[in-house]
Amino acid sequence: MLEYIKGLNEAQKEAVLHINGPLMIVAGAGSGKTKVLTTRIAHLLSTGVDAFNILALTFTNKAAREMKERVERILGNNEARNLYIGTFHSVFARILRAEAPKLGYPHHFTIYDTDDAKSVVKTVVNELNLDDKHYKPNIVYNRISQAKNGLIGPAEYATDYYIQQEDARSNRPAIAQVYEAYAKRCFKNGSMDFDDLLLKFYELLKHFPESLHKYQHKFKYILIDEFQDTNPAQYEIIKLLGAVYENVCVVGDDAQSIYSFRGATIENILQFQKDYDDVKVVKLEQNYRSTQSIITAANEVIKRNKGQIPKNLWTENIEGEKIRLVRTMTDNDEGKYVADTIQEQKLRNHFNNRDFAILYRTNSQSRAFEESLRRMNIPYTIYGGISFYQRKEIKDFISYLRVIVNPSDEESLKRIINFPARGIGKTTLDKAVLMANENNISMWAVLCNAASMGFKAGTLEAIEQFVQMIKSFASMLNTKNAYEVATHVGKQTNIVRELFNDKTTEGLARYENIQELLNSIKEWVDNQQNMALIDEDGILIDNRDTQETQKGQAGLSGYLQQITLLTDTDQKDPEADTVKLMTIHAAKGLEFSCVFAAGLEESLFPNAMSINTREELEEERRLFYVVITRAKHKLWITYANSRYRFGSVIQNDPSRFIEEIPEDQLDRSYAGGGIKNQVGSWSGRPAYDRLNRGYGSGDDAATKSRESAKPTYISSSAKTPAPVHIPSLDFAPSDTSHLAAGDKVEHQKFGFGEVVRMEGSAHNPIATVNFKLGGEKKIMLNYAKLRIIKES
């Protein structure tokens, strides 16, 4: 008997012991899915499969890391390090890094995150002379992304009847052109967005038979986690890779499909069974995670969705407590209630902080919980929200590093060309872009040949200095590791010193962020140098082609390559003894003893953006299913009568999902009117309570919230406007070239005054004027308009 098989149930064993041929595991929530996957990998290895031939794909780095660790634990040796486990995006990025030149991209292509991509969309929309009010980058980008995830290129997009109909209907018929221009621009920039990592890898396999052959034979065994969240691009890639051996194992749960907005489709589950003969299907239906009460509630909720794979999730666990429904007056009260309850539960039932999770629909809900937890001194960790790498100062710094590695990256180049200010302003930038487009060369090339481009002398000097600086940084790439280059850049550009000298609170925070970035680069470098090169067979990374031969893997380009694919979820330690705050999406795959499902209100959850079609609503319901099934022992569902949004109060009805939980699993005793008294001792912002008039009336929630969107009683701190001078009717700027001290003048805004003294140089004269209203001001005569009233 194999040691690792012990403790598996029959279905689990069946899945683990299946070695060759396609396998589909339908794994209900909490049914031991990860255990099965990892044990199966261990089993494959112990039956003689070479670790180098196994590919396991997940959706998050966290899941990948966990899988790797668990396999290691089962095996008890370090054979697991040779496995190819990672996210779709990171694995493909890594392969593309070696193969990109076949597709015309540089080895060191830049990976654009969503913000970068939207910014490119925006420039392209403007260059096509389209109205960016109508062609909003967000909408256009999503449309393009959706197309890419469906493996639809610009040409096909432009000719697809239904797509064109849709765009015509939304009055955005030019999206096809934008798509084409966008793709061209990214290519010219030597960069790929997230979707390109899939699309381009697909193209590689499709158009280069020798590459296809290579990876088909490398990855003899393929495992896919969270299969319900794959999109058509991912599906087709797997299909290509697995076509020879057909040892493809997919694990998924259609009830937990929550990423259709990103192009994922449950169809893939059905398609899988059509595309392969003899798919072995194993259902894991026994839940080991939650109480019966929770499972019953979850089953009842999900039942309301149409068209599911029939399955029956059950558990042998105890019945457990009922689900507590909690109503509070405001979002702050909700936060307070949750923090209080956590405190109480810790004392009463000896829970640790890490046993609690507060899960919500939107990131913006985190604030109320943050405040109340901080007030109670309960340690917490927030996942998601604005990632570290999206902060302005970090992006700026990273942009330097990107330009050094890939100067074609116009997006990054534009960010840093005048940061810190070096006299290359908007005018110059526009000119450079124009010339790049006209001559069909990169902006970098324009800058390199600035001398022949007719810039003004001062500007030219600034540009040449900038180019020289970047070139000198780039020359370090061959000999220095990422950390060495980064610190050098920080010093030479003065970024670090400038932030250091900024003593404002924000400046301090920014300085610390940069330091943290440098530290993390250092850490990464150290890690890389300790790590053996796992690709001994030389298939994936061909070091001869990269600049990293001398420094192992620790080069700057390697660092940049992975940084974009990192989410802050991946950086935080899940074992830390803190309360976890995150969106439900981010909580997929996790479990907690005690879960607070917060903000169960109409228009928040289900979210107003997602109730237009049956499909959307069903996805929201699956999200609700996911949040319920995160809980092991205790589950609270909370909602507030009113909450702050954009600085004003809105009111929502309780979520329709609440009623979908069977009454006998629900403890409503916390949902009465008594909550106000319970939390009354604590008044976050007393003004709120006066606002909560007439909740629970049968009014249409949507109308109500819209009407109350701009309450008049919240007066934003009224600032008295500075006294404005009304210029004389006959105000006309005088010739000020002979202005002298003692002259009486009028200024459009500052009013009347007298010139105190003259300074500055001949071509940039500055007059110090003492105004009756505003006191002394320095006026630059080259720009400011003054009327001379009386010469002295």
Next chain:
DNA sequence: CGTTACCAGATTTTT
């Protein structure tokens, strides 16, 4: 050219 002050618009989820 660079800085500041004001106003509009945004929030659904994420690799």
Next chain:
DNA sequence: TCTGGTAACG
């Protein structure tokens, strides 16, 4: 409330 874009000022 916060951010980004723009206009006006120096």
